[in-house]
Amino acid sequence: MPEPVSISLTVNGIAREGRCEPRKLLVDFIREDLELTGTHVGCEHGICGACTVIVNGEAARSCLMLAVQAEGAEILTIEGLAKDGKFHPLQEAFRQHHGLQCGFCTPGMLLTALDFLRVNPHPTELEIREGIAAVLCRCTGYQGIVKAVDAAAKELGRTTG
Amino acid sequence: MKPAKFEYHAPGSVDEAIALLGRYEGDAKVLAGGQSLVPLLNFRLSRPAALIDLNRIPSLAYIRADDGVVRFGAMTRQRTIEFSDVVRQRLPLLSEATRLVGHLPIRTRGTIGGSIAHADPSAEYPAILAALDGEVVVKGPKGERTVKARELFQTYLTTSLESDEVLTEVRLPAIDAGAGTAFEEFSRRHGDFAIIGIAAVIAGDGASCSMARLATAGAGPIPVRLRAAEEILERDGLGDAPIAAAAARAAELVDPDSDIHASSAYRKHLTGVLTERAVRRAMAKRGR
Ligand SMILES: Cc1cc2nc3c(=O)[nH]c(=O)nc-3n(C[C@H](O)[C@H](O)[C@H](O)COP(=O)(O)OP(=O)(O)OC[C@H]3O[C@@H](n4cnc5c(N)ncnc54)[C@H](O)[C@@H]3O)c2cc1C
Ligand code: FES
Ligand code: FES
Numbered sequence: 001m002p003e004p005v006s007i008s009l010t011v012n013g014i015a016r017e018g019r020c021e022p023r024k025l026l027v028d029f030i031r032e033d034l035e036l037t038g039t040h041v042g043c044e045h046g047i048c049g050a051c052t053v054i055v056n057g058e059a060a061r062s063c064l065m066l067a068v069q070a071e072g073a074e075i076l077t078i079e080g081l082a083k084d085g086k087f088h089p090l091q092e093a094f095r096q097h098h099g100l101q102c103g104f105c106t107p108g109m110l111l112t113a114l115d116f117l118r119v120n121p122h123p124t125e126l127e128i129r130e131g132i133a134a135v136l137c138r139c140t141g142y143q144g145i146v147k148a149v150d151a152a153a154k155e156l157g158r159t160t161g
Numbered sequence: 162m163k164p165a166k167f168e169y170h171a172p173g174s175v176d177e178a179i180a181l182l183g184r185y186e187g188d189a190k191v192l193a194g195g196q197s198l199v200p201l202l203n204f205r206l207s208r209p210a211a212l213i214d215l216n217r218i219p220s221l222a223y224i225r226a227d228d229g230v231v232r233f234g235a236m237t238r239q240r241t242i243e244f245s246d247v248v249r250q251r252l253p254l255l256s257e258a259t260r261l262v263g264h265l266p267i268r269t270r271g272t273i274g275g276s277i278a279h280a281d282p283s284a285e286y287p288a289i290l291a292a293l294d295g296e297v298v299v300k301g302p303k304g305e306r307t308v309k310a311r312e313l314f315q316t317y318l319t320t321s322l323e324s325d326e327v328l329t330e331v332r333l334p335a336i337d338a339g340a341g342t343a344f345e346e347f348s349r350r351h352g353d354f355a356i357i358g359i360a361a362v363i364a365g366d367g368a369s370c371s372m373a374r375l376a377t378a379g380a381g382p383i384p385v386r387l388r389a390a391e392e393i394l395e396r397d398g399l400g401d402a403p404i405a406a407a408a409a410r411a412a413e414l415v416d417p418d419s420d421i422h423a424s425s426a427y428r429k430h431l432t433g434v435l436t437e438r439a440v441r442r443a444m445a446k447r448g449r
Contacts (some may be wrong), residue, residue: 002168004348020214022169025203044162044199052266058240059266068169069216112266119265124411133351134264 009073011036012080027051029067029089030077033148038078038107040134050134052108053077059115059134078107081114088161090114090152101139109135113149123153164202166219168211174299178327179227182211183302187324189213193236194268194277221274221329226251233331235274243268247360251335253446254292254342254360258285260343264352274328280320283354283379284408285344287314292360292376295333299408301326314383340364340372341446343441348421355379356423357431359411361439363399371392373407375439380415380432387411390436404440411436 002126011034018033027041030053042048044063051063054076074123081088090110099141100106109132116131117123123131128149137145173176181188189211192198201207215221221236233242242248260282262268262276262285274411277284277297279389289295290310293421297308314321336342346358358378363370373394375387390411397403412433421427 002166005169006286023164023166023202025163025199028163036185044203046196046263046267049264049266055269058261058269060269061204061266063271065196066169066199066212068171069195069214112264119387130351131265134266140388 002005006066007067007071009070011075012077019066020067022066023066025063026053026065026067026070027062029070030062030075033067036077036079036096040104040107042104045138047110050105051145052111054111054115054137059112076111081110082142088114088150090117091156093148093152093155094145097148097151098144099140100144104140105135105137107135109145113152117149117153117156121153121157123149125150128153162203162205162425164183164199164231165208166206167202169214171214173215174383175221175327175329178215178218179186179300179302179325181211182327185209185211189324191278191327192216193278194238194271197262197275197279197281203288208418215327219439224248225243226335226448227324229335231333231335233273233333235272235278235328235330237273239263239268239271239273239276240265242273246379252333254336254344254362255286256291257342258346258358258360260342261285261305261346261348261352261355267352273331276327277331278320278322280314280318282317282352282382283356285355285358286347287361288358288360288376288378288384289333289344290331291386292362292374293333294335294374295331296396297328298330298332300329303329303339305329307332311386312351316382336362339448341443341448343442343446345435345442347435348380357417357428359432359435359439361436361443363394363440363443365399365447368398368400370399373440375407375436377411377412377415377432380417380428382418385415387436389414394440399440399444404437407440408433408437411426 008017040050042050053062166305190209191423192212192214221234223234225232249256342362348356355378360376362374373391377385412429417428
């Protein structure tokens with residue numbers, strides 16, 4: 001019988017600890033043990049992207065990582081994206097351009113877009129479409145999301161020079 | 162669903178990993194990027210007694226170019242390969258194909274060793290290993306051996322690796338600076354596995370062809386090297402007629418299965434069409 005394992009990691013800048021079986025998925029650990037339910041879980045096999053979080057600076061599927069693998073990691077979830085009560089430019093752009101309806105895909109969409117804009121700060125529309133193809137949205141038809149990511153790219157380019 | 166119970170080990174060295182694999186006598190699985198294995202665990206299609214996680218072995222992640230060969234540690238992430246200058250210069254074919262592997266968040270975790278050990282017939286990296294005549298280094302209790310692409314892939318999701326062996330390195334011959342390369346792929350959506358993919362390397366001046374390399378993804382249980390089509394180009398050059406003949410030959414050389422995504426006949430047709438596109442695009446990129 002596998003023993004539960006202890007896990008220490010940093011989530012949204014705060015040191016957190018937990019104990020779980022090795023088979024527990026990171027997404028379930030985040031939601032159930034850390035009680036951060038902003039990270040959603042859809043397909044559990046890497047297709048939908050709802051569970052995407054930032055692990056050590058890069059977007060990854062939290063349904064395809066075991067919680068024990070996150071030992072020592074720095075994780076950013078959707079709860080950590082706004083700073084001091086102020087939306088991140090991506091969140092602001094999604095609000096302005098109707099980048100969401102039901103909101104199920106939105107946490108994964110925002111963190112995927114955050115990583116995408118870091119590696120490609122000045123994307124073309126086609127590149128944005130390819131980038132957000134990593135996350136499925138059943139509501140919006142994507143048009144608002146594409147506009148939002150484009151607007152956020154321009155805003156981030158303006159504010160960071 | 163959620164994975165069935167397993168014991169978890171994260172060894173700090175390859176030797177330790179091999180010893181652990183031996184201890185479970187075939188009932189343990191190596192965990193690399195987890196982008197193929199964890200879905201199988203979640204669906205309980207795979208229920209190993211133990212997972213041996215390679216993610217805590219830093220010495221397995223590197224890219225080294227020397228003597229005309231680029232060596233990749235098995236745990237090198239697809240994302241690292243995507244943004245590597247060495248790969249862009251020495252193996253542009255691999256750079257291009259990497260952008261077709263799933264999506265950026267998949268490539269954050271997915272590894273070159275895992276993609277090749279998993280041996281999905283629709284995957285890009287096994288086709289490149291076949292096209293370039295690459296090899297892998299495999300380590301087990303009896304020591305190290307190298308395995309050529311054609312001896313590695315056996316059938317769907319099956320390689321000649323033993324259950325207590327670890328794939329430690331992937332070696333790809335660097336592509337000559339003057340040669341052109343292209344990876345053409347058709348899939349229903351960006352980031353999906355290829356219905357058909359064609360890797361092409363073309364060398365030679367003008368209409369002459371000193372070397373052609375062609376291999377498929379998705380056209381059968383293992384990647385298929387299209388040697389007879391390559392020979393047409395090497396013998397008859399890069400005019401419209403030999404390219405059309407090579408493309409027709411390519412379609413004859415494969416025997417794909419039908420599945421939910423495409424019929425066998427459609428895959429054969431695509432093999433011809435994409436071979437022609439890949440050859441033309443690789444030609445146009447020569448000498449750059
Ligand atoms: C949504 C999605 C889309 C994808 N699209 C594509 C695509 O278009 N093209 C593509 O090629 N792939 C695609 N993949 C798969 C992805 O590239 C995987 O990363 C890859 O197939 C497996 O690599 P991994 O490092 O994740 O290995 P894992 O999933 O950890 O392992 C896969 C298998 O290989 C074995 N293994 C791994 N490493 C070793 C080793 N060093 N020695 C011995 N055995 C080993 C494992 O035991 C396991 O059986 C996709 C995955 C997802 C989730
Ligand atoms: S829940 Fe992780 S990708 Fe769908
Ligand atoms: S807003 Fe509903 S799934 Fe995207």
